[in-house]
Every structure is written in structure tokens, then in C-alpha cells.
Amino acid sequence: MKKTFYSNGKLLITAEYLVLDGAKALALPTKFGQNLIVEKGTNQEIKWTSYDADESVWFEGTIPFSTITTTTPFENESVANTLITILREAYLLSPEPILNSEGYNVTTHLTFPKKWGLGTSSTLINNIAQWFKIDAFLLLKSSFGGSGYDIACAQNDSPIIYHLEQGNPIVEKVNFNPAFTENLYFVYLNQKQSSKNAIAAYNEKKNNIEAKKKAINQITQIVLKADDLNTFAEALENHETTLSFVLETKTAKEFLFPDFKGTIKSLGAWGGDFILAISKDNPSSYFISKGYETIIPYSEMIL
Known part of the structure; x- marks a missing residue:
């Protein structure tokens, strides 16, 4: 039952900040990214391990399904609580992966150092969206927020022009390969x-x-x-x-x-x-x- 998902990292070349207000941004997917591997587990829980590019573990925890299906708000921010929030929103959009499973063992692997900021969160959100078979832009909006250009990079293997039109993401693949x-x-x-x-x-x-x-x-x-x-x-x-x-x-x-x-x-x-x-x-x-x-x-x- 092993399933593997992958998403590209991102760099925003133009329209930082203003992309939130509808400006057109040139964004480039990177050769670096993150994968997510889902395997069968037990005990109605997710055993989660996240690896940095050097194979060191930067997050490890066990998340009971009951924590995902509840709506109890968190009082503080933490890696675990952020992850659970994303999984909660994914569950609300598509309950089947949680309701129809005995449990999961999940591992994620970054191919860039986490500290670089090339999209640890956006690649995770896009991978979870692929796993739950939901719209990654909706998952971003309901969990982490942002313009969504990073999700567009996660999903595309070529340069893009990205903008929001009445709050909706518009993605245009473009030819950007300058001679210099x-x-x-x-x-x-x-x-x-x-x-x-x-x-x-x-x-x-x-x-x-x-x-x-x-x-x-x-x-x-x-x-x-x-x-x-x-x-x-x-x-x-x-x-x-x-x-x-x-x-x-x-x-x-x-x-x-x-x-x-x-x-x-x-x-x-x-x-x-x-x-x-x-x-x-x-x-x-x-x-x-x-x-x-x-x-x-x-x-x-x-x-």
C-alpha cells in the first residue's frame, strides 16, 4: 500500500508581497523539493517522521486519528500543532483516508536543508493534498494561508506567471530560459x-x-x-x-x-x-x- 508523493520547492522572482493583492509574479520551481511516503499502520494513528536533507530527524510524533477529527483549537503554535491543523483541514475536505484506514506510517524527506526556506510548508501541503486527493490551494487557504504561488510551483516543472483573480489562483506556464x-x-x-x-x-x-x-x-x-x-x-x-x-x-x-x-x-x-x-x-x-x-x-x- 506504499504511496509516494513529491512536490517542488519554489523561488519568487518578482511581485513578493504584492502577489497577495493580485500582482503578477514570476515564480520558478526548484530542483529541490520534498517527498511524502505513506504506508499502512495500526492503532488508528499516524506515526510521522520528517527528515532533513542530511537525513537528520527534525520532527517525530504520533498523531491519533481522534486528534485529527476533533475541532478543539490549539492554544499555542508548534510543529506538531501546525501539522495536525493541516491534517484536520484535509480531513474536512476528504474524510475517507482517515475514516477508512487502520492507521498510517508517514515519512517525509527534504532534498534541501530545511533552513533554506524553499518551501518546507508548501511542499508538505501539496503532498498531503495529493494523498487526500483534494485541491491543494483550498488546503493552503484553510490551513496556512498565503498567495498560493508556492503551491503552483510545487505542481509545475516549468517557470510560471502566477496571480490571484478575485481570490482564485491563475497559473500560466511560461518560457523563461534567458541566455545569461x-x-x-x-x-x-x-x-x-x-x-x-x-x-x-x-x-x-x-x-x-x-x-x-x-x-x-x-x-x-x-x-x-x-x-x-x-x-x-x-x-x-x-x-x-x-x-x-x-x-x-x-x-x-x-x-x-x-x-x-x-x-x-x-x-x-x-x-x-x-x-x-x-x-x-x-x-x-x-x-x-x-x-x-x-x-x-x-x-x-x-x-
């Missing part, structure tokens, strides 16, 4: 950023969003169609300036890398996870000298 990918590098900023906290801060500060959304949509189209490195870099610099104004926050280049000879683009929630570095020369020595040792070329990161 050898000049693009992803650099991990040595800390994971909380998407929930970042979104809350954005919602407090945003104003005149329609004008900003229009500007970002134009930038997304320029980035998508750019056929030379300078046009691509200039568009992303404009993107950084626009979001810096909205968020009332310095750009990553201003704050961390003011002497970098190239372009720095924040990806996703500002202040953590990955940045995109655009450079005519390999910038690895520069970032290593600054204490950032995880530098991944585009070709090794993106599907």
Missing part, C-alpha cells in the same frame, strides 16, 4: 524568514497598492522577456526600489552588500532566505568573504 543564466546566482542569507510575520508587516504598511501593482506587473513582463543581462538587471533594480518604498525598508544591497559590483534582488520575504545576485563575474569569493557560503548557480537551482 550563467550570470545568475542564488545566495542564502544564513537565516530563515517568517512569511507570516513578513506578510503581517506588509499589510500594516501598504497603501496605494493599485499603482504599485501596475508597476510590478510591468516589471514582471520586462523580466520575463528580457534578452540581455542589462535590461534584466535594471528591471529587478527598479523592482527593489519599488518594494523598498512600499515596505519602508532598505534593500538587501543597501543593507548588506553596498559595495557589490552587480545587482541584488530579494526573493520572497525580505530579510532572510535567498537573494538573487546578478554579476558579470562569479561572485562567490565576494559573498564568502562576507560570511555567506551558500552560493548556488542558476543551473543547479532551477528546474
